[in-house]
Amino acid sequence: MPEKKITSYPKEKINILFLENISSAAAEKFLDAGYTSVKRLPGALSEAELIKEIKNVHLLGIRSKSKITAEVLKNAKKLQAIGCFCIGTNQVNMKEATNNGVAVFNAPYSNTRSVAELVMASSIMLIRKIPDKNKAAHEGTWLKDSTGSHELRGKILGIIGYGNIGSQVSVLAEALGMKVIFYDTETKMPLGNAESKKTLKDLLKEADIVTLHVPDLPSTRNLINKNNIKYFKKTGILINYARGGVVDLDELRKALQKNELGGAAIDVFPKEPAKNGDPFTTPLQGLSNVILTPHIGGSTEEAQQNIGEDVSNKLFNFLERGITTGSHSVPPLNLPPNENTHRILHIHKNVPGVLSEINTQLSSHKINILAQYLKTNDDIGYVVLDVNKSLSKEALQLLKGVKDTIKVRLLY
Numbered sequence: 001m002p003e004k005k006i007t008s009y010p011k012e013k014i015n016i017l018f019l020e021n022i023s024s025a026a027a028e029k030f031l032d033a034g035y036t037s038v039k040r041l042p043g044a045l046s047e048a049e050l051i052k053e054i055k056n057v058h059l060l061g062i063r064s065k066s067k068i069t070a071e072v073l074k075n076a077k078k079l080q081a082i083g084c085f086c087i088g089t090n091q092v093n094m095k096e097a098t099n100n101g102v103a104v105f106n107a108p109y110s111n112t113r114s115v116a117e118l119v120m121a122s123s124i125m126l127i128r129k130i131p132d133k134n135k136a137a138h139e140g141t142w143l144k145d146s147t148g149s150h151e152l153r154g155k156i157l158g159i160i161g162y163g164n165i166g167s168q169v170s171v172l173a174e175a176l177g178m179k180v181i182f183y184d185t186e187t188k189m190p191l192g193n194a195e196s197k198k199t200l201k202d203l204l205k206e207a208d209i210v211t212l213h214v215p216d217l218p219s220t221r222n223l224i225n226k227n228n229i230k231y232f233k234k235t236g237i238l239i240n241y242a243r244g245g246v247v248d249l250d251e252l253r254k255a256l257q258k259n260e261l262g263g264a265a266i267d268v269f270p271k272e273p274a275k276n277g278d279p280f281t282t283p284l285q286g287l288s289n290v291i292l293t294p295h296i297g298g299s300t301e302e303a304q305q306n307i308g309e310d311v312s313n314k315l316f317n318f319l320e321r322g323i324t325t326g327s328h329s330v331p332p333l334n335l336p337p338n339e340n341t342h343r344i345l346h347i348h349k350n351v352p353g354v355l356s357e358i359n360t361q362l363s364s365h366k367i368n369i370l371a372q373y374l375k376t377n378d379d380i381g382y383v384v385l386d387v388n389k390s391l392s393k394e395a396l397q398l399l400k401g402v403k404d405t406i407k408v409r410l411l412y
Contacts, residue, residue: 011035014319015078017053018061020044022085023308026061029316043275051075059315061085064295065274068092073100080409081318083311086298087111087164088243089328090216098329098379101347101407105314105326109164110306111298115241116168120176122265122291123209124152126237131263132288148235148262153177158207160200160223161214161242162188169211170194181206185219204231209239216243226251235262241297244268253283256290263289267297322384322411324375331375331382341370342392343411346383349404350376358383361398367391380406 016030016038027038044065045053054060054076061083062068068082073096082092084106097104125131128149136143157173159166159182170180170191180194183203190196197203200223204210210232214220224238224247232238238261240247247266255261266284272295273280284290298307317323321337322345324330330347348354355374362369362385371386387395392410399408 012037014058015039015056016059016061017041017057019066020063020085022061022063023304025305025308026083026085026312029309029312030059033316033320046274047072054079059083059319061311061315062091064088064091065272066091068097070096073097073102076100076102081105081315083315085304085307085311088215094329095379098377099406101330101380103318103324103327103330105311105318106328107307107310110310111300111303112165112168114300114303115165115297116172118267118293118297119169119211119239119241119265120152120172122239123157123211123237125291126263126265126289127152127155127209129263129289131291135288155179155208156181156206158182158197158203158210159194160184160203160210160212162190162194162196163213165241166211166213167191169213200228201231204228204236205233207236208233209237211239212242212246214242214246216245220246222246222248224248224252229255229260232261234260237262238264240265241267244270244272249283253287256284256287263291265291265293267293268295320411324382330380331377333373333375333382333384335373335384338371338386340389341386342389342395344385344387344392344396344399345407345409345411346385346399346402346405347407348381348383348402349406350379350381351404354381354402354404355383357402358385358399361402362387362395365391365394365398367395367398 011034014035014037016035018026018040021042027040030038047069050072054072056078058078058080060079064086068091070093073093079102081103084092086106087108089104089106092104094104133143154177156179159169159180162182162184166182173180174192181197181203182194183197183200214223229251252264256264269282284292314326321335322343323335325332325334368388369385373384375382396408396410
């Protein structure tokens with residue numbers, strides 16, 4: 001039997017906007033549930049375009065190119081939630097989203113396999129010197145030579161950042177007969193026979209191939225730079241499918257030109273075009289021992305399908321039930337449905353006395369709270385109240401008047 005739709009939200013008035021060719025699975029999720037105002041656009045929008053487009057949007061879906069700035073959020077008066085259909089959320093001004101009570105969701109696991117497979121594929125291509133041989137063949141030259149070509153088996157893979165993707169790469173690498181070492185600023189449990197290294201320097205000196213899987217943080221900017229490139233083996237290979245700012249590309253080019261490195265595969269860049277067909281430049285263009293790809297690490301049909309389903313489910317559950325599990329801004333609550341009640345969502349500044357005032361206001365007007373759920377983070381609190389149906393409108397107005405309220409919504 002299909003799931004019972006308990007929301008009383010006027011579905012025809014809910015505006016949903018998906019940007020950047022988000023999988024059709026996301027739109028279908030809402031269309032199948034009766035939401036008719038679902039708009040899909042093929043590319044990212046500029047800040048000015050977003051400000052104009054987002055004014056009446058309730059749910060927004062983006063990938064990595066759309067930048068949700070403080071100014072965009074300032075103009076998003078009706079926005080309830082943002083779905084980042086990718087691994088990260090750094091394209092969203094998280095402080096402003098939190099302060100505005102906008103739930104932000106992402107898909108931290110859905111494309112890990114796609115990225116991990118491409119890491120291994122690039123490793124094989126570079127260690128076998130396939131880019132050179134491919135170029136020669138296209139130019140009509142027969143370059144059948146084993147000099148400098150090697151197997152992955154028995155080589156050492158160094159993983160910097162042993163999280164969701166790094167650990168998946170670790171499993172695949174061991175299956176191909178590689179020895180795996182890793183470095184992470186946090187203590188991580190090794191999978192299989194992987195070994196943790198105490199310092200980045202230790203890893204770089206030992207690894208035949210180094211692959212990066214770190215977030216974009218001030219501490220990771222230019223993580224691979226002039227000072228530590230010198231620790232790589234001269235035949236070493238660098239793979240960056242993490243974030244564009246973690247490698248100093250100018251210094252990498254110099255090292256490759258001086259034969260201080262054996263090759264590189266780069267999928268992410270400090271500055272990337274907003275849409276297909278736009279001009280693109282990088283210091284690494286023209287180097288035969290470099291594989292350049294246009295940020296496609298997670299761009300497989302399987303990954304996009306998984307991401308579309310994962311994030312759209314989170315958005316849907318928040319819209320219809322108030323569930324915030326997986327949110328990076330609104331405190332996470334996993335809520336059961338409550339029959340014969342009306343549910344009110346209350347987001348407020350995390351200051352003393354708010355919950356007390358909520359309960360005092362409702363009890364003084366003889367409004368019975370049938371169920372109550374509360375979760376806070378450093379900045380905001382999230383209270384969900386199930387109240388008597390006949391008194392829900394009065395309760396809604398009372399909650400709007402509570403001091404330090406950010407957002408109130410009658411869910412069903």
